[in-house]
Amino acid sequence: MVAARHRPRLAVWKFASCDGCQLSLLDCEDELLAMAAAVEIAYFPEATRGTIVGRYDISLVEGSITTPHDAQRIRDVRQRSRVLVTIGACATSGGIQALRNFADVQEYASVVYARPEFINTLASSTPIADHVPVDFELRGCPINKRQALEVISAYLATRQPVTPSHSVCIE
Numbered sequence: 001m002v003a004a005r006h007r008p009r010l011a012v013w014k015f016a017s018c019d020g021c022q023l024s025l026l027d028c029e030d031e032l033l034a035m036a037a038a039v040e041i042a043y044f045p046e047a048t049r050g051t052i053v054g055r056y057d058i059s060l061v062e063g064s065i066t067t068p069h070d071a072q073r074i075r076d077v078r079q080r081s082r083v084l085v086t087i088g089a090c091a092t093s094g095g096i097q098a099l100r101n102f103a104d105v106q107e108y109a110s111v112v113y114a115r116p117e118f119i120n121t122l123a124s125s126t127p128i129a130d131h132v133p134v135d136f137e138l139r140g141c142p143i144n145k146r147q148a149l150e151v152i153s154a155y156l157a158t159r160q161p162v163t164p165s166h167s168v169c170i171e
């Protein structure tokens with residue numbers, strides 16, 4: 001009997017973000033379906049129902065760290081991931097939500113929320129690399145879908161991705 005071939009497991013994680021980078025990934029639907037023979041999309045809540053189980057070969061992480069819970073969660077994601085790639089400006093630099101880093105976050109909370117005492121947030125929004133080691137940073141807001149596919153393909157082929165150092169507001 002021939003043993004079943006292990007397909008690399010891919011996970012997509014969301015932290016503080018607008019979901020735009022995940023939508024860019026969903027926009028690669030045809031390419032991802034073609035890739036499905038080579039990779040198991042094991043956790044991608046934006047696209048499918050899924051539960052967190054075991055380890056992942058490639059984790060794509062969208063969003064920045066803004067709460068104590070997320071600071072804890074990203075360490076768990078790192079432990080579960082062989083390769084961790086951050087996608088988009090939120091994950092690679094803190095995103096628009098990092099504007100809070102130059103202000104008093106408690107003052108913001110008191111203006112925005114009726115019961116600010118229930119808000120458990122960090123004083124700053126920080127990139128993923130401030131919390132755990134990151135293997136590759138894919139920049140852009142949102143990410144370029146062709147570059148995203150190149151990064152996934154490269155890690156499946158165990159080579160370094162070939163992408164420009166910046167991707168700014170282009171398709």
Ligand code: SF4
Pocket residue numbers: 017018019020021022062063087088089090091095096140141142143
């Ligand atoms: Fe949205 Fe831009 Fe952040 Fe991506 S980088 S999640 S598009 S705000």
